[in-house]
Structure formats: structure tokens, C-alpha cells
Amino acid sequence: MKKNILTLVLLLTVSIITAQKNQRIAYIDMDFILQNIPQYIEAQNALNDKVAKWRANLDKEARAIEVLKTDLSNEKAILTQDIIEEREEDILVKQEALRKLESLYFGTNGDMFMLRKTLIQPIQDQVYNAVQTIASRKKYDFVFDKSGELIMLYSNKKHDISPLVVKLINIDQKKQAKYDKLAERKKLLDKESVSEEAKERAAKKEALKQKKLTEREKKLKQIEEKRQARLKAREEKRRLLKEKKDALRKAKEAAKKKQEEDAKKKGDDASDQKTN
Template identity: 55%
Template structure:
């Protein structure tokens, strides 16, 4: 329904404007463009590799939790109430850790979002900049993206500017490479560079120091948060271990008392038997 509404609105705008002047329309196939940009493919492969590694870690932890659940279900009949509670508590902690990792990897501000922003977004921005540059130069009124939700019932290949976008990106890349070569050559030939003033040096040094201090602050906060979580986790483990040790000690004392009672009863029975034999004699 949404697609139909968008199409109707678009057709209405185009039809209304057509009476004033002829509209110049083009479209691009974003999927085709990105598949032909080497930097995008390389960035996507890097991202896919990281995602596969994260999912492998999550799957491994999930399987371990299922093993713990299965073991508990099989042994529940022969375990004491305390041991059952201990194992259930361990399973709960593992599940919470799994959810935390999943959020860390794939949350709204997780590692996948940050890596995609770092690797893929600059390339996508490069494509959009090329499209805008071509649209302004060719004076297009509309440039559609072929693979969006807006349905294209028919598209004439002559209005496809995808290859033009790719060639614009290639020219931009060559221009940047040429600039790098010129700068490198200038450095090699020791071309004099304008010296910075003392005020500029101080401002640059202060800006660098502020940026490093900010990064250190963010890093320290992350380390502090991780340390706090690890400390809480270790404290929970210690409490569980102490509870288990206390229960084992209590059970051992009960066993010892039971053995002593059994030995005392056995000795009493033997004494009574000897006394009876002595009376019979």
C-alpha cells in the first residue's frame, strides 16, 4: 500500500509539472554500482568476515547453554534442591552474558554498526556525491534508485546513468591518486613548505592534546565499565563457589555424624550380643 501511495504521489508531481516544462529523469542501479567499486567489495568482505566471527562466538555460547540445560534435565531427579538452584543460576548467568554479547555485536550502536560506518559508509557517500554531481551537471529533475521500494514498472536503458556514476568515481579516484603522487614527489624533493606560526603550532598542539585526552577519557570509561562487569561476575562466581563449599561441608558433616551413629549402634549391638552369650554360658 505504501509503495502504491508513493508511486501515485510521484506521478501526480510529475504530471503537474509536465505542463510547465519537460522533465529530465534518470535512474541508477545502486547494487550494480557498488558491485563494481573495488573498495566497496573489499570493505563488505571485511565486514562479512567480522560478522561471521561474531556469529560463530554467539553460536558456540548458545550451544554450551543448551548442553547445560540438557545436563540439568537429565540429572534433576538425582540432584538436591540446592544443586538444582546452583545449576539454574549458572545457566541464567550464561544467558545474560550471551544477550550482552549479542547487543555488543549487533545492537543499534554495536560493533557491526560502527564497522559498517567506518568501512562502507564513506564509499556509499562517494557514490551519492557522484550522483549529485552528475544530476547538477546534466540538469536532471529526478534521479531514482532502481532497487528501492518505489516500483519501476518500466525503465528505458538510455536513462540509466549507473556507468556514468562509475566513471565519475574512477575519475575522482585517479585525481586523488595523482594528488598523492604529487605530494609524495614534493616530499622526496624536499620542496619548501610554509612554516607554521607559533600561534598555529600552539593551537594545533592544544587541539591534538585535547583530542588525545578525550580519547583517553572514553577509553578509560570503557575499561572501567568492563572491569566493573568482570568484578561483578567474579563476585557472583565467588558467592556461588562459597555456597557450594558450605553445602558440601554440611553434607560431609551429616555423613560423618551418620557414620558415627551407625558405628555406635553397631558397637552397642555387638556388646549386647557378647553380654547375652556370657549369660548363657
């Protein structure tokens, strides 16, 4: 009640000041704006799904602890004191772990806070920037949030700039989407260009490799041809030498045979002379 009275006093004070100074006032309905931004709905749904999973996990752990408590209560009469104390300590440890897990999920700087900051804060910043732009263009002196803590007891629809905010955000998002599309297209073109350059470099590299292989094969061929030529020359030299040796041997044999024939002929002649 006290808060409402203070709010009323603040509104009346602002109204008096603006009336006296001819200042311009506008207001927005943050709920209306956010509900007309598809990205916000998607982000909020994603956040809600994650929160639901976290709460389900916490509920599961809590139920498991309750089962432990119930089992201990039912079996306490047949358990030794050491076992009772051990199981009570185990329950306390699990309860502490559950509190830490809850703090990790929903604490001041927990997962929900960080996820909300990641998903929703950028959209809220867009709304704030859009309000600033519109207020600057239309020269408003005050812009209130109808759905905020400052309660409006009366508002004239003509001062509601919420549709303008939504329109400006949509325009900015379309521009951003167009820019992102162009950036993605440029990225693809750059990638294709890089790919073509890479292919060209690879082709040049392969051509150079083939050239080197061809030159190497050519050199090897030349070396082999020289080796074959040397072998052929060596074989020819050996053939000529063999032919020369064979000719000498045949000449010696022929000379020896002739000597023998000559000696035999002399012997025969000498024998004929003696007979005569």
C-alpha cells in the same frame, strides 16, 4: 500491496509534473554502482567476514548454554535443590551475557553498525556526491534509485546514469590515488630530507665533539709538557745541588787529607831534627 499502490501514485504524480514543466528525470541502480566499485566489494567482504566470526562466536556460546541445560535436565534427579538453583542461575547469567554480546555485535550502535559506517559509509558518500555532481552538470530535476524502496514499474535505459556515476567515482578514485601517491612520495622526500638534515646535524655534532676532544687533548698535552718541564727543571736543580755538595765534600776531604799529610810531614820533620 498498499505500499506498491502509493509508490505507483507517487511515480504517476512525478511523471505528470515533469511532463507539464519539462523537467528532467534520471535514475540510478545502486546495486549496479556498488558492485562496480572494487573498494565496496573489499569493504563488504571484510564486513561479511567479521559478521561471520561474530555469529560463530554467538553460536558457540549458545551451544555451550544448551549443553548446560541438557546436563542439568539429565542430572536433575540426583542433584540437591541448592545445586539445581545454583546451576539454573549460572545458565541465566550466561544467557544474559549472550544477549548483551549479541547487542554489542548487532545492536543499534553495535560493532557491525560502527564497522559498516567506517568501511562502507565513505563509499556511499562517494556515490551520493557523484550523483549530485552529475545531476548538477546535466541539470536533472529528479534522480531516483531503482534498487531502493521506491519501486519503478518502468524505466527507460537512456535515463539510467548509473554508468556515469561509476565512471565519475573511478575518475575521482584515480585522482585520489594519484594524490595519495604524490603525498606519499612527498612524505618520503620530506622524510629523506629530514633524515639528511638529521645526518648533517649529527655530523656537525660529531665534528664539534671531535674538535672539543682535540682541544681538550691539546690542553692536556700542554699541561703534561709543562709538568714534565717542571719535573725536568727540578731534577736538573737537584743534580746541580748534588754535584755542588759532592764538590764541597770532596774539597773538605781533600783539605782534611792535606792537613793530615801536612801534620804528618811536620811530625816527621820534627822527629828527624831530634835525631840529628
